[in-house]
Amino acid sequence: MTTHEYVRLPDPGDGLRLHLNENTAGCSPRVLAAMRAVSAQEAACYPDYTRLHEACAAHLGVPVEQVLVTNGLDEGIHGVAFGWLRRTEDGRARTAIVVEPAFDMYAACAEAAGARIVQVPPGHDFAFPLDATLAAIGPSTGVVYLTSPNNPTGIPVPREAVPAIAGRLPGEAVLFLDEAYVDFATSSFLADLPHLPNVVIGRTFAKAHGLAAVRAGLVVAAPDLIARLKRTVPPYGVNAFAMAGILAALDDGERLAWYRAEVARSREMIYAFCARQGLTCWRSEANFVLVRVGEGARAVVAGLAARGVFIRDRTTEPGCSGCVRITAGVADHTAACLAALEAVLCDVR
Numbered sequence: 075m076t077t078h079e080y081v082r083l084p085d086p087g088d089g090l091r092l093h094l095n096e097n098t099a100g101c102s103p104r105v106l107a108a109m110r111a112v113s114a115q116e117a118a119c120y121p122d123y124t125r126l127h128e129a130c131a132a133h134l135g136v137p138v139e140q141v142l143v144t145n146g147l148d149e150g151i152h153g154v155a156f157g158w159l160r161r162t163e164d165g166r167a168r169t170a171i172v173v174e175p176a177f178d179m180y181a182a183c184a185e186a187a188g189a190r191i192v193q194v195p196p197g198h199d200f201a202f203p204l205d206a207t208l209a210a211i212g213p214s215t216g217v218v219y220l221t222s223p224n225n226p227t228g229i230p231v232p233r234e235a236v237p238a239i240a241g242r243l244p245g246e247a248v249l250f251l252d253e254a255y256v257d258f259a260t261s262s263f264l265a266d267l268p269h270l271p272n273v274v275i276g277r278t279f280a281k282a283h284g285l286a287a288v289r290a291g292l293v294v295a296a297p298d299l300i301a302r303l304k305r306t307v308p309p310y311g312v313n314a315f316a317m318a319g320i321l322a323a324l325d326d327g328e329r330l331a332w333y334r335a336e337v338a339r340s341r342e343m344i345y346a347f348c349a350r351q352g353l354t355c356w357r358s359e360a361n362f363v364l365v366r367v368g369e370g371a372r373a374v375v376a377g378l379a380a381r382g383v384f385i386r387d388r389t390t391e392p393g394c395s396g397c398v399r400i401t402a403g404v405a406d407h408t409a410a411c412l413a414a415l416e417a418v419l420c421d422v423r
Contacts, residue, residue, distance in 0.1 A: 099403060169192055219250050223360040333403075377421060
């Protein structure tokens, strides 16, 4: 298992950060104003999340009892692992199925909970491995982890896959569906939740809303699953400043729409660049694009870093040999990255 991204990557300082799928424009000015306006009394008291949960539920169009706001989506991932993957009373390990390529926090949290990890590799050209995933499910399965759109491919999970997998799960097992990048996608599985009582959907305010450092996420699921999840996460994990920031971000739809348009424009710029350079890339529904640069991927990443542009080497991920991942954010940033990348490719080739 790999070390987490925020440990193994260099500090880019004042460079162009296109390696962690962050919001390259920063958060809305309304968010900063709201956090600065937190009063001394509010900072001194344990927060009441009623208004926050009501606002998130209204934003998503779901009942409030189906929402739990978390300290980043990582806390939700951790809570699911410890809620559904701890060893049985007779000491048997449960199984966590991770459909690859995948965020390494799934396996990290599952292993911490004592689970056995089963990795399902992707099909050819990242075709979703539905048959292999169904075959991996057994009596000991506790959680199946999916990401839609996937990271690092940006490809969404097929519509038929989620109900098929959820319908195969045993007993109290759940399907954790990570929709961290869904704000940039054309569809979500959220509307299907009434028909998927064993599915937990994860969301984050880190990407589209620019709150990565604030640590703000949420999970959506049937009320009984939310009640169980509440027993595995701290009662006051979301602080008053994060709460103020989330509420302000939800209230600034204009900023969100602008940034989504920038991401869409940046993705098209990357596709066009790859076409000119003869590089393979995959059309993405996230705020990044996976590009196959070949055997020189490591040299490309290093060459860009020397120019102050940071992208992510994904070569070691299943199916990603020779691939790098480029965050698609503000279009001007993407243009600067691609200009530097063209120069580096000339050197590497």
